[in-house]
Amino acid sequence: MEILREPTVKTLLLFAFTAGLATCGTAWAANPTNGVPRSLALELTVIRFKPESKDQVLQDFQLTGPSSNVVETLRGLGRSVDVVYRGTREVALEPNAMARFDATETRPVILVGKPGVPVPPAAVYGLTLQVTVRPVGEESFILAWDGSLNWSPDLMDRRTGMQNTFQFLGKAANLAQSASQFAGDSQGAIRGGADIGFAVAELFKGGNMDSSIYELPVLKTVGLNGSRVCKDGQLIVSTTAAEAGVKEPQILFFVLAPHVEP
Amino acid sequence: MKPAHVFALVLTTVGLMSSAWGQVTILTNGLPAANHFAVPPSNIAVSLTLLRHRPTRQTSADADSVGSCRSLPELVQVLKVAGPVEVLGHLRREIACAPSGRIEFNSVETRPAILAQGYLPSPTNHVFGLELHADVTVFSAGSPTAPPFLMLSWNGTWAGSTTLLATWEKLAVRGFTLAAAVPGITYSKVEPDEDGFVNTGGGTDLGGLFRRRKPKDAAKKDAPAKPSKAAKAAVIAAATTEREPSYASEPPPEKIVLQGDWIGFAGQLLVSRREMPAADQSGDLYLVIQSHRAD
Numbered sequence: 001m002e003i004l005r006e007p008t009v010k011t012l013l014l015f016a017f018t019a020g021l022a023t024c025g026t027a028w029a030a031n032p033t034n035g036v037p038r039s040l041a042l043e044l045t046v047i048r049f050k051p052e053s054k055d056q057v058l059q060d061f062q063l064t065g066p067s068s069n070v071v072e073t074l075r076g077l078g079r080s081v082d083v084v085y086r087g088t089r090e091v092a093l094e095p096n097a098m099a100r101f102d103a104t105e106t107r108p109v110i111l112v113g114k115p116g117v118p119v120p121p122a123a124v125y126g127l128t129l130q131v132t133v134r135p136v137g138e139e140s141f142i143l144a145w146d147g148s149l150n151w152s153p154d155l156m157d158r159r160t161g162m163q164n165t166f167q168f169l170g171k172a173a174n175l176a177q178s179a180s181q182f183a184g185d186s187q188g189a190i191r192g193g194a195d196i197g198f199a200v201a202e203l204f205k206g207g208n209m210d211s212s213i214y215e216l217p218v219l220k221t222v223g224l225n226g227s228r229v230c231k232d233g234q235l236i237v238s239t240t241a242a243e244a245g246v247k248e249p250q251i252l253f254f255v256l257a258p259h260v261e262p
Numbered sequence: 263m264k265p266a267h268v269f270a271l272v273l274t275t276v277g278l279m280s281s282a283w284g285q286v287t288i289l290t291n292g293l294p295a296a297n298h299f300a301v302p303p304s305n306i307a308v309s310l311t312l313l314r315h316r317p318t319r320q321t322s323a324d325a326d327s328v329g330s331c332r333s334l335p336e337l338v339q340v341l342k343v344a345g346p347v348e349v350l351g352h353l354r355r356e357i358a359c360a361p362s363g364r365i366e367f368n369s370v371e372t373r374p375a376i377l378a379q380g381y382l383p384s385p386t387n388h389v390f391g392l393e394l395h396a397d398v399t400v401f402s403a404g405s406p407t408a409p410p411f412l413m414l415s416w417n418g419t420w421a422g423s424t425t426l427l428a429t430w431e432k433l434a435v436r437g438f439t440l441a442a443a444v445p446g447i448t449y450s451k452v453e454p455d456e457d458g459f460v461n462t463g464g465g466t467d468l469g470g471l472f473r474r475r476k477p478k479d480a481a482k483k484d485a486p487a488k489p490s491k492a493a494k495a496a497v498i499a500a501a502t503t504e505r506e507p508s509y510a511s512e513p514p515p516e517k518i519v520l521q522g523d524w525i526g527f528a529g530q531l532l533v534s535r536r537e538m539p540a541a542d543q544s545g546d547l548y549l550v551i552q553s554h555r556a557d
Contacts, residue, residue, distance in 0.1 A: 054349075058311065058334050060354075221371070226365055227357055229303045229358045237354070238355050240354075241349060
């Protein structure tokens with residue numbers, strides 16, 4: 001579901017930032033533009049990765065190539081790989097071009113038979129991200145992105161069947177979770193999962209006693225912002241160790257792949 | 263010696279640049295103008311890591327050993343010698359600096375909870391995690407061919423709870439073999455407890471914190487008898503202490519301010535230590551930042 005919003009101060013700042021970058025970059029570039037209109041395909045993939053060992057939380061994975069290769073690479077390194085979002089947007093490679101990757105959903109909470117019990121505000125799960133594009137040379141362009149991801153590892157782990165996420169399990173987890181395993185053509189599975197968003201209908205169980213506490217799934221918010229001067233095919237990877245400490249380590253990968261089209 | 267290195271040496275000599283250790287602060291007022299030479303837009307990748315270190319002895323890790331580390335794995339190895347190390351966060355972001363840019367490292371979590379008694383206040387839902395932004399500036403002080411300097415200025419907080427961290431440890435029931443490699447990081451139980459709650463290891467298990475357990479002697483009495491469901495319900499109803507909300511156990515959030523400035527070269531390891539407050543054996547918090555060219 002596309003959510004339309006009025007331009008915010010953050011949006012304007014993002015534009016100003018990319019404009020500043022482009023001004024500097026254009027002054028530096030020998031040949032700023034050649035005037036040939038082109039389009040840019042942006043492919044965004046969000047991956048939840050459970051590493052094989054805890055030491056891998058600190059590893060620099062140095063991922064390259066198309067996003068399907070990223071999945072395959074991580075699959076060989078960890079216990080499981082979940083593609084939680086994949087979307088593609090087309091924009092013109094011209095100043096002030098912008099693309100939005102929005103896939104959110106809200107699950108309000110209602111307690112039946114508990115009048116007067118306060119309920120927390122409904123959490124919005126999913127991805128909200130905008131990417132601003134500005135060319136700075138014949139082959140170079142600047143991407144600046146800003147947004148956030150709200151998600152819950154509790155909900156992802158509790159799902160059975162993984163209807164809305166595609167899970168690629170590593171060798172360590174195959175025995176325990178073979179029912180969820182996708183074998184073989186991972187790229188096809190990824191393509192089928194475009195703009196899937198999240199399905200989070202579950203409310204954690206409380207007891208039947210009046211003194212029970214109803215726990216909602218943990219809500220994690222990861223901020224996403226950054227920018228890069230890049231060329232066609234260069235992979236942009238941001239990582240966030242979403243679960244660390246004494247808990248089961250998990251890493252979120254945000255992989256943005258730009259492709260210039262003639 | 264390259265001109266850039268001479269410049270760094272001068273900065274260090276006059277006190278403008280501190281070593282990458284401890285409370286990192288730089289007096290930036292005396293810095294020369296940033297761009298002596300035009301610096302093209304540079305892609306800088308910044309990795310930020312938060313480590314919790316609990317030295318087994320009373321003293322922290324040796325400052326000289328920590329300060330001489332050149333990589334994050336090396337630092338972890340040094341700290342592990344002195345005590346368990348936990349990775350509280352590890353984030354990597356990219357920024358195009360022309361010559362400066364701001365990047366945010368935000369990763370927080372909440373676990374909303376509802377009390378079924380309408381007449382009682384709801385448990386407060388604290389926000390735990392990291393909220394920090396950093397300004398990155400690239401400047402060249404030597405020549406166009408010299409490696410550029412990086413200036414980092416960061417400001418933010420880490421909100422956590424040593425009580426929660428200790429609770430997570432108690433919940434960790436599996437002696438994972440790799441715990442020996444990184445002590446303090448263990449996998450937690452993924453099974454429903456007696457009340458049907460599932461701790462997937464992903465959250466804070468607030469219910470477990472709020473609920474009081476049945477007294478041990480009462481539990482022993484119940485165990486061999488194996489009463490019927492109706493009898494068990496009556497016992498539970500009579501035992502008012504069981505699963506009664508206890509607000510006294512709610513972990514207070516502890517906020518640690520993370521602020522500083524630093525000048526150095528790409529690839530250098532910046533280590534800043536903070537003492538974690540209050541609780542016993544809370545240990546030290548290490549902020550580790552490493553940036554490198556991402557072109």
